[in-house]
Amino acid sequence: NAGVTQTPKFQVLKTGQSMTLQCAQDMNHNSMYWYRQDPGMGLRLIYYSASEGTTDKGEVPNGYNVSRLNKREFSLRLESAAPSQTSVYFCASSNLRQGFNSPLHFGNGTRLTVT
Amino acid sequence: KNQVEQSPQSLIILEGKNCTLQCNYTVSPFSNLRWYKQDTGRGPVSLTIMTFSENTKSNGRYTATLDADTKQSSLHITASQLSDSASYICVVSGTGRGSTLGRLYFGRGTQLTVWP
Numbered sequence: 001n002a003g004v005t006q007t008p009k010f011q012v013l014k015t016g017q018s019m020t021l022q023c024a025q026d027m028n029h030n031s032m033y034w035y036r037q038d039p040g041m042g043l044r045l046i047y048y049s050a051s052e053g054t055t056d057k058g059e060v061p062n063g064y065n066v067s068r069l070n071k072r073e074f075s076l077r078l079e080s081a082a083p084s085q086t087s088v089y090f091c092a093s094s095n096l097r098q099g100f101n102s103p104l105h106f107g108n109g110t111r112l113t114v115t
Numbered sequence: 116k117n118q119v120e121q122s123p124q125s126l127i128i129l130e131g132k133n134c135t136l137q138c139n140y141t142v143s144p145f146s147n148l149r150w151y152k153q154d155t156g157r158g159p160v161s162l163t164i165m166t167f168s169e170n171t172k173s174n175g176r177y178t179a180t181l182d183a184d185t186k187q188s189s190l191h192i193t194a195s196q197l198s199d200s201a202s203y204i205c206v207v208s209g210t211g212r213g214s215t216l217g218r219l220y221f222g223r224g225t226q227l228t229v230w231p
Contacts, residue, residue: 041223042119042220042221042222042224043159043204044221090158090159103149103164104159106159109157
């Protein structure tokens with residue numbers, strides 16, 4: 001039982017390059033999320049998908065796009081990478097049926113450096 | 116302004132000792148409070164979730180307390196082990212608009228190091 005799987009684990013991009021971060025969960029969760037974690041700051045929500053077919057902006061959506069490909073997969077795309085997007089990106093999922101007391105299940109992150 | 120503040124920022128203890136981490140929040144209205152453990156290079160893992168009506172919740176050697184009146188929570192670790200070395204993150208869920216979980220407010224974490 002893998003839980004939440006993120007690929008790649010590490011990536012280095014040059015300014016202006018594009019890439020897609022992949023995330024898949026095998027827990028049959030309805031909701032999926034993308035966060036970024038920067039040194040000295042709490043996790044910040046980029047985008048989320050409450051259910052298959054829906055996506056919404058979080059706190060810091062600028063420069064990113066997302067696709068909920070199916071119930072299992074939720075990808076994050078950087079169209080034109082900037083040094084300010086250097087960060088660790090975490091995908092998470094939760095069981096909508098548990099409501100507000102549902103814990104988040106995180107992947108192990110993608111470490112992205114933009115030069 | 117809704118905020119979550121954790122203290123101390125970092126802590127070093129000897130193996131076998133107990134410790135307590137603090138979390139103060141100003142999030143209102145409040146839905147629940149969570150503690151996560153994040154090992155270096157890994158994603159956060161849920162330890163406990165407490166609603167406003169719960170005062171104490173345990174998960175093995177981890178015991179979380181919540182005082183919703185003073186908006187304070189603590190995480191007590193008993194008989195620490197080397198594997199407890201990690202960052203401990205306090206997360207408060209507010210009600211209202213936002214994701215299906217409500218709006219989540221993350222603290223910056225307390226970095227705990229356990230020495231042998």
